[in-house]
Amino acid sequence: MVGLAERVRPVTLAGEQTLPVLEALVGLLPGGALRRGSTVSVEGEAATTLALSLAAGPSGAGSWVAAVGLPSLGLAAAAEVGLVLERVVLVEQPPRSAWGSVIAALVGAFDVVLLGAPHRVVGSDARRLIARSRERGSVLVILERTVPGGTSRPGGLEVDLRLRSGAVRWEGLGWGHGRLRARRVTVEVSGRRSANRPRQVTLWLPGSDGEIAVAGQPAAPPACVHPSSVRVDAPLTRAEAG
């Protein structure tokens, strides 16, 4: 009976409310998937790759992805991470006055909207936007990254989930030889409701085989060290002459 109930369970119902993510990111997110209508912010050293890999799962499953105000997005990297470029649309940075209407037009048609928000979003705009994305079931991924020559922080938007990539460790690069092959990144997750207890997961972003994978236990003891204060070790100089 239990087996039968398992089999006839309406799987689509749960699938309607969440978007699938890459296998390696399942442990990162509460519930193991991106909840539709939620807002996620990504920051830290490997933020762009992390944001792209978040979008890769839904993209591979047929969703469309819009990237707003990200003129420097590496498309080759996006494709390597698993984004289906056939279903990617880039929108240039809207002026402050049109920002809200542009995002509102995208939410609903695109399941994932990547935002590189440079303006401080007005409170009312932000509330309207979040309400709309909740109603339409799109996920907003806000990329808060530090670019050379200034920092960009959207602020104003209250996020459900905050991903911060901390300690980054590259492997494969030597002194005059080798090449960048793999990157170990410790990602700290914090958020509201089901995700209120901060957690840390170490990922290969990507591994030496090009795949994103979980890299075992985090090196640092969790919750006592702020990731940004973790000293970045000198890279491994183990030569893998390639």
Next chain:
Amino acid sequence: MPVRTLVVCCPDWPVVAAGLAPTDPAIVLHANRVVACTPAARQEGVRPGQRRREAQARSPALQVIERDESRDARRFEPVVQALERFTPRLEVCRPGVCAFATRGPSRYFGGDEALAHRVLTTVQQQLAPGWAAHVRVGVADGPFAARWAAHTAEPTRVVPPGESATFLASLPVAALERSELVDVLERLGLRTLGQFAALSPADVVARFGAEGLAAHRLARGLDERPPALRSPPPDLLVAAELDPPAERVDTAAFVAKTLADELHERLERLGLACTRVLIAAETDHGERLERCWRHESALSAAAVADRVRWQLDGWLNGSAAIRPTSGITRLVLMPDEVVAATGRQLGFWGGETAVADRVARSVARVQGLLGPEAVTVPEWRGGRGPGERYELVPAAAVDLTVPRSVVPPGAGAAPWPGRIPPPSPATVPPEPIPAEVRDRMGRSVVITARGLATTDPYEVRFGGGAWLRVEAWAGPWPADERWWDPDAHRRRARLQILAGGRAALFTVERGRWWVEAIYD
């Protein structure tokens, strides 16, 4: 026996409707592809299906006009009105092509030949003098044969009754206009419709299924489907009263959209699809306007709504002679010919097409807010640098609702010597960031002509930041590009440098250092 049909064909209708003369080199463009061109442009090598650039390369003085389907339909309306003198049962296949059964008119006007000539002169009178010579009229058994008779006519062609199969036999299989099937047939060595028609129907069904059978029937000069078409149940008619009367196209078209959806839903419930629809409008003064639209495959709700809009546009914005004297009060859609809905299957989970439509609408809205160039989609270009592999093309130049492939097959495997191996950097600034790379002695690092670093990099600085100690580095990957073209020649070398915990791709060109991309 298929119905004896007359087809009137005005080739290149979109350019005719745009008001161009056959001697102007001009094209009509949709989604960056040529949909129609004038004879003058064709003479210079322009063909439908080419990209705008290709067409302009062949004919530099080309005049480019955007496609406007309602303009096409509006300009075709007077032609159809003139043809209504011959028969009330006219079918418009698309703007520029219409058909009617010849049985009655042909006897009245004294045979197919006489009818064809009369139709020809009638249509010619409606067109600009330059285009009159391009009209074609064909008569044959069944609409398919008649259409090809019109295509090959100079300027009229009547295929005698019962000889359609013989007439079609010499045409190439491409005449079937089913590109995938045609491709297979050609590879099997079946080059003409005659060779295809000679196969036994049982074999064709076994190998190509229902789609193949329909094509085979056409090739044999029969109707696409067996004549046992269902007569549509009378309750399929949908109608709407317009109060107040609609004087403008957009008001009426809005109602038409709802009607089309309703009709489609009803047909769907019965497992039917509509291939011919009758659009009728009544005005306040009792005028009644009717037009039949036909499509080779089933008409979707959006296609029906489009046709109603074009038709209303043709009536309400037409010349004074055909314009109704008052607003439209009643709008009726009646499926005239229905077939079992077997051929159309949307995405397995109920709606990839719906999603793409939604995306296209949302993109159109954003384009309206920010301008058409603001929305771009990636397309494969190929290259060595991380920013060169894909280029961004305006979304206006691609049809987002049609599945497309960004990377052409095999392109990923094409060799680009000197290309940086994956993983690729996730941030590629549109303009490279000026940088400095120096060795332990404080001199700028130089890459020799042989692609070797004279000294090891020790410190780097970019984007106005502080000096950072180099922790690891690799390279250089030299790239000597376009050496055959003195203007476009570029010699560059790339270095991966890890400094301050952050990896970046540095480029040196003519002794100057840049940061081309950041691995973040």
